[in-house]
Amino acid sequence: MDLPISFIEKYQHLLGEEAAAFFAALTSGHPVKGFRLNIVKPQAEAMLVKYGPAHEKAPYAPNAYIGEVKGKSLLHQAGYVYSQEPSAMIVAAIADVQPGERVLDLCAAPGGKSTQLASQLQGAGLLVSNEIFPKRAKILSENIERWGFANVVVTNHAPNELSRHFPQFFDKIIVDAPCSGEGMFRKDPVAVAEWHSGAPEQCANRQQAILIEAVKMLKPGGQLIYSTCTFAPEENEAIISWLVENYPFVIQAIDMPNVAHGRAEWGYAADIDKTVRLWPHLNQGEGHFAAKLHYQGEAKSIKQKKGKHKEAQPKLEQEASKLWQTFQAKFPYLPFDDGKLHMLGDQLWLVPKALPSLQGLKVMRPGLHLGTMKKHRIEPSYAVALAFLAGSQGPTLPITIQQWKQYVAGETISVPGNAGWVILQVDEVPVGIGKQVQGIVKNFFPKGLRFQAD
Template sequence: MELPEIFSQKYHALLGAEATDFFAALTNGEVQKGFRYNPLKPDCLAHVEKFYPGALQPAPYAATGFLGAVNGKSLLHQAGLVYSQEPSAMIVAEAAAAQPGEKVLDLCAAPGGKSTQLAGQLQGEGLLVANEIMPKRAKILSENLERWGVRNALVTNHAPAELVKHFSGFFDRILVDAPCSGEGMFRKDPEAVAQWTPDLPVACAARQKEILTAALQMLKTGGTLIYSTCTFAPEEDEMLVSWLLENYPVTLEPIVLANTSAGRPEWGNGDPALQKTVRLWPQKNQGEGHFVAKLTFHGENATLKRKPAKKARLTSEAKASWEVFSQKFPQTFTERLVVFGDQLWQLPAEAPTLTGLKVLRPGLHLGTLKKKRFEPSLALALAQQNEDWPQLAISLTDWSKYVAGETFAQPGNQGWVVLQVDHITVGFGKQVQGVVKNFYPKGLRFQV
């Protein structure tokens, strides 16, 4: 890898004697892959251990993380049991440490690595709002949360400042994994090297300040802000946190995680508190470069009077079809029903009114209200929490046909069933006279 000359000069000056090891690791070091298992899925770790024979090597910064690669077309990934994530990226949500019952915002959320990790911490309680400004990336985010089996999340598609009028003073925790110059990804992403210019860190810092200004307006008093980047640039790291400390009623909190390096106060405004921030370096840590700061907000934001979301107005026919399905598949969730077009959703109990919001995923997608029948969604199957639902064991060969959109033979006539491969739920099928009809979403189908 050939680094820009100005970049090399900058970090030789900043790092001094450490520069030799830094540049050797950045240009010649091995890129380490990683993944997390899903604590929302029953017996998930046991299933993962079956598919990864031999000892799993724990990742350094997440209790649910391991080192190793994940095949995106594998059963484990498609059923939402694992999520591929670079090891150092796991540190951000780990530092956030969301607690069940809290209201949490992932402000720059796509593709969903940190959102899925936060959802696992919340354990189905409270509310997760995962926001992404880019529509195509927001769609990928929504698909990843669906695969993960998350039922208490909203996926929104807004610029951060647009959310303030809906969520002023609302959240207990906000995570801002900010768009940055990407210097920490140089080793694994040649495009990041090609796009780097000497002015890029300053330009990114200006954008980060706008995002953080919006984020702070949505925190409760005493709320937690997690700010992170995947860059080494002091302009976006210590200098940016110095700007927060100087301009807002916030204090830095320690991030207690082993095998990390402290931030450099001399690269910011000299405040010794900057040592509470955390850096990951390629010459010292497994994974790529990262920076994380954890702050407590001591100010006061106006809290809005929030109307509850409107309840679903089902036609008598639609209500009857849903009730028939629910008798066979009893629901354990308590969230509110809402209807968008012919789609039925369960809105998280903590969610405010959705009026004026661009929402891609308003909670858990239950299914489609068809004429005189209800067609359950893949999301409902993947969020299954009721072991008493009718099940049908299928083989890996059957699953390969299922994800490709094909029918396959299985003796029986149960009607709607949850399809399972080795006790891993993969979706709904409709078993009619020995044939399983395929309801895997057309937009997600693929050849194994």
């Protein structure tokens, strides 16, 4: 890999005697692939041993491993594993989200942090995962769906749009800011090709604009976790110094092993060395920076919007209400008590109760997709199967790995019986939903997700 000349000159000046080891790690080292295990899935650890790749424990996060996950594998499709670069896992680990909290992942795609944060919430509380670009928001939504939690909402807004909907609302906000990407040079040649000497300063301006909106959505006493995947001091220590100078934040210590720390000579805020850095020549993984800040701002009066909000509640007619009761009885494991029903056209959703309103929001995924309202029936969704977590009770049908390959390719499969709607399982792994009629399982795997399995 040929590094840009201006990049080399910059870090020779900044790192001094340390520069040689830094450049050697960038040009000669190899990126490490990793993944996380979704431990709330049925028999997650046992299924990883049986169907997963060779692996070893990874640093920075629980249930994290060094190993390569294939996107067309059984465990990935079923939401048991998420492929993620090991150092990127440190951000959500630092956030240390607790069940019941209201959390915003402001720059969320493709979903690594959000799936990790959802696991920490354990189905209690609310996670709003936001992405400004629609195509990336769609990918984010698919990854969230596979992970199986009902209390996650995917929105598609610019930060200055989202802040109008959630004033002083969140206990924790994660801003994994768009950056110059220097920390990804080893694994992403495009990041090297697109880098130029002015990129860090341009990114810093954008990061400030994002943080201004993030602060508006943070509760007094809340926490802001800021991170980048770049080495540039302009986007790291300097940004945190600017934030502390302009807003009532206090930098909190991050107590983790195998990390380096922010450098006081690159920022002017007190306690800047309480931030953390991951360097390719000092720590495991690619380059990262992270800071955890406590917000000491005061509560402000919030003007209520005029007019009545439309509650996220469908108007079910008598026949539809009976269909709904039948649906609830068929799938008793779904968290009906923790959500409220919402109809989008003929699509039925379970929206988290902690979400105040859907009015005016651009939502890619307003909660858990329950199904499609048909004439005289509710047709359950693929997401219903993925929400089948450990301890769930419901109608299941065992299939073989070969039948699973037929299923994800869109084919019908033959299994003796006439059970109707069932959750299809390979061993303990819930992989989808089907309708078994006279020994034939009709395929309801979404057409847009179908693939030829490895």
